[in-house]
Amino acid sequence: MQAGHAVTGGVRHDTTLPEGVAPFVTGDLATASLRLDGFDAVVHAAGLAHRRGVPLEVWRRANVIASENLARAVSSQARFIYVSSIGIYGRAPSGIVTEQTASAPQDDYALSKLEAEERLADMLGARLRILRPAAIVGPHCPGNIPLLLKLIRRGLPLPFGSIRNARSFVDIEDVAALTTLMLQENAPSLVLAAHPEPISTPDLIRALARGLSRPARLLPVPTACLGVVARVLGREAMFQSLSGSFIARPVQAMAMGWRPARNLSASLERAAAAERVIKG
Template sequence: MGRILLTGASGFVGRAVHDCLSKTTAHELVVAVRKHIYGLPVTTSVAQIDQIDGATDWMHILVGCDVVIHAAARVHVMNDSSVDPLASFRKVNVEGTLNLARQAAQKGVRRFVFISSIKVNGEETSLDVPYTADAAPAPVDPYGISKMEAENGLMIIAAQTGMEVVIIRPTLVYGPGVKANFLNMMRWLHKGIPLPFGAIHNRRSLVALGNLVDLIIVCIAHPKAANQKFLVSDGDDLSTTELLQRMARALRKPARLLPVPSVFLTVCAFFFGKKSLSQRLCGSLQVDISKNRELLSWTPPIAVDVAFDATAKYFLDEQV
């Protein structure tokens, strides 16, 4: 295999992809980051990029590259303070992505693997009616819209140039070093704080970081992945109540969950302006990964409880 360019190597997903790829000598790995990463193996070259937008010059970095894994993005944040959030997302996630893809095609890159988001599909599913990879997209927020527009542009570039494109839409990603809401959840459980989530009967798909990375690695070379879209999860959907119970067990803590009806939580969340939080805690979001199994012969290699144990161990080690 030739040279691989990985963008976003300092991020949660990108760093894990880097760590996996750097363990093999089958290729040369070059990473593009906004700040220098220390402790990289000698097989890794580092290219610093000041910003990613429609004007970024990638040509010198793409020399000799066979594959691009594009994990860099302006990520979804709660309470975005941008004056025009959609314009801000488009600058990086659409213009930046398509600019990189066009230059990659010019340099003869064989395959472009794009890390997108389940938000392209939407925000919520009916119980046991999961999203599928080839269903019509229905993004709601600016981040999801920007990712959809990037996907559409990539498929046009693929058709025009012959460069293969693979699109991967992860669900919520967790694993050692996870931040944001998942980290807050572990903190609550570790402190033994009683939580009113003991009677939530939704279903949500999650994906362990190791499972996502495994699929990305498969999509680098698998011939049937070309010009396809894939959803990715652990294949083991959990209710919010089950999630808290199993993570508490991994943390070796009791789950102090109060059986408050979800309808009451939803009403309270609406009253306090926290509708989106209520949706994530009480609503369902499921994905169907049967396409991965049928087309790529891929199944998640890491079981949920094994992934929870690894995530909890990292968290507990950081508390010392």
């Protein structure tokens, strides 16, 4: 809207949207029969994520079939921006990830997102733009951040003080700004969304604690010990996301002139502060 675009928000059920956004009830995209004539561009950010124990066919229904149905609904001239996932590169790729890095999905969620990309490319050709965001930071964001906020709020000591890693994140507002840039006709076909500066898990926790106005109680427990406990509890994927490194460099985004609105620590503090306001 700030960029001068008229915005319609697709929703499964009738609901209230931010001022200036007209609602459009789609129903379940996996079964919906839609026509989206009259739109210059469609941004598809809906999908299934952050679930455990979900069969591959459920991932495919929500992330592949629904994307196909939406692509069929748009006019033959409309641009289509698909919000995918940086998880397509795996959980802990070696080196720095860019748009040139080969895909290597390691779970069914990432596989379904890659399959959706490939299917949409077949259907839409040059009209498709793919955005692969890193873990998104913002008020009420999903993933490990809500769990860390809960532990910090309770004043519990966290055994992550010895972790020496670097992970990429991106602010939700920066994702929105980059999506707007990708509406341009000459935008690249594939763009990564990640803050140029990654952050370590201990520094992430410190930023969240500042946002909550609570102390960050970090204990220097050896990372190898944490790994053993994670394996026993069957939480290796969570441990990898907290202890491993994942650095993404947004080459194409920076070339388009995109820059984050704030540093990553400030984004994390802002997300935590929003939770503080709600919880009281």
